[in-house]
Amino acid sequence: MFENLSDRLGGVFDRLTKQGALSEDDVTAAMREVRTALLEADVSLPVARSFVKSITAKATGAAVTRSVTPGQQVVKIVHDELIKVLQGEGEPDTLRIDNPPAPILMVGLQGSGKTTTTAKLAKRLKDREKKRVLMASLDTNRPAAMEQLAILGQQIGVDTLPIIKGESAVQIAKRAKQQASLGGYDVYMLDTAGRLHIDETLMDEVQAVRDVANPRETMLVVDGLTGQDAVNVATEFDQKVGVSGVVLTRMDGDGRGGAALSMRAVTGKPIRFVGLGEKMDALEAFDAQRIAGRILG
Numbered sequence: 455m456f457e458n459l460s461d462r463l464g465g466v467f468d469r470l471t472k473q474g475a476l477s478e479d480d481v482t483a484a485m486r487e488v489r490t491a492l493l494e495a496d497v498s499l500p501v502a503r504s505f506v507k508s509i510t511a512k513a514t515g516a517a518v519t520r521s522v523t524p525g526q527q528v529v530k531i532v533h534d535e536l537i538k539v540l541q542g543e544g545e546p547d548t549l550r551i552d553n554p555p556a557p558i559l560m561v562g563l564q565g566s567g568k569t570t571t572t573a574k575l576a577k578r579l580k581d582r583e584k585k586r587v588l589m590a591s592l593d594t595n596r597p598a599a600m601e602q603l604a605i606l607g608q609q610i611g612v613d614t615l616p617i618i619k620g621e622s623a624v625q626i627a628k629r630a631k632q633q634a635s636l637g638g639y640d641v642y643m644l645d646t647a648g649r650l651h652i653d654e655t656l657m658d659e660v661q662a663v664r665d666v667a668n669p670r671e672t673m674l675v676v677d678g679l680t681g682q683d684a685v686n687v688a689t690e691f692d693q694k695v696g697v698s699g700v701v702l703t704r705m706d707g708d709g710r711g712g713a714a715l716s717m718r719a720v721t722g723k724p725i726r727f728v729g730l731g732e733k734m735d736a737l738e739a740f741d742a743q744r745i746a747g748r749i750l751g
């Protein structure tokens with residue numbers, strides 16, 4: 455479907471004189487192709503622009519060794535920079551879930567895969583880290599969503615907080631906290647309500663829940679197939695409730711994963727996991743190399 459960056463750049467450099475170092479003209483021509491490749495991979499425009507700017511400075515004057523073509527050299531520079539932005543620096547590779555019971559707040563828009571991801575993450579903590587996890591749905595507007603979490607909990611062998619009709623999200627959060635302490639759980643996960651769009655009511659509710667739970671981790675679940683939207687959602691949630699990590703879902707789809715770059719560049723928040731399907735095991739730790747390869751095509 456897409457022409458990959460190496461092919462594109464091959465075309466550009468065929469038209470240019472080959473020299474020992476990349477000239478400004480070479481780089482300018484190449485960067486148009488890099489920008490197009492990023493946009494096709496669903497990287498948001500402002501992020502693609504600023505990324506290209508930083509690369510331009512690095513690429514101009516870069517030596518082209520005999521063993522590579524100028525195109526390959528540019529791809530390498532782009533690739534290395536992508537990894538740098540995607541990876542960030544010094545992030546912990548495990549969730550902060552010491553001092554039990556550790557609260558994890560799950561936030562995101564409706565349909566992003568939040569409930570599925572809550573269960574996947576609970577399963578991961580249970581299987582890999584042998585943690586006792588309690589999950590609670592705070593989606594008081596959608597009884598079906600509460601049911602869904604209970605069903606997933608049964609499937610994966612993780613307890614869910616019994617549903618009591620008529621409780622508010624804050625009341626449920628308080629009960630989850632109490633139950634987690636009394637029941638000797640290591641972690642309790644709060645699956646907050648999603649809305650189709652970010653609105654005041656949603657944010658007020660999430661803030662109130664956050665203030666009650668004082669979460670150790672606040673994980674934002676975002677559909678990885680959305681480019682600019684993903685960034686807006688992340689910025690908004692981070693400003694209002696503070697996000698500690700991101701989970702990108704639907705990375706098993708056709709998308710090229712540009713949302714990962716946009717997200718990282720704009721919010722600076724680490725992407726911790728990627729969702730790779732509907733099954734409960736389809737959650738993996740984020741791998742910058744893989745996403746960079748995918749963005750470049």
Ligand code: GDP
Pocket residue numbers: 562563564565566567568569570571648702703704705706707728729730731732736
């Ligand atoms: P919520 O409204 O944000 O809680 O979304 P759900 O967890 O109910 O997920 C909505 C739909 O997306 C469900 O059909 C999930 O099975 C599906 N889904 C969630 N994560 C992924 C993923 O990583 N890949 C794919 N292909 N589907 C997913």
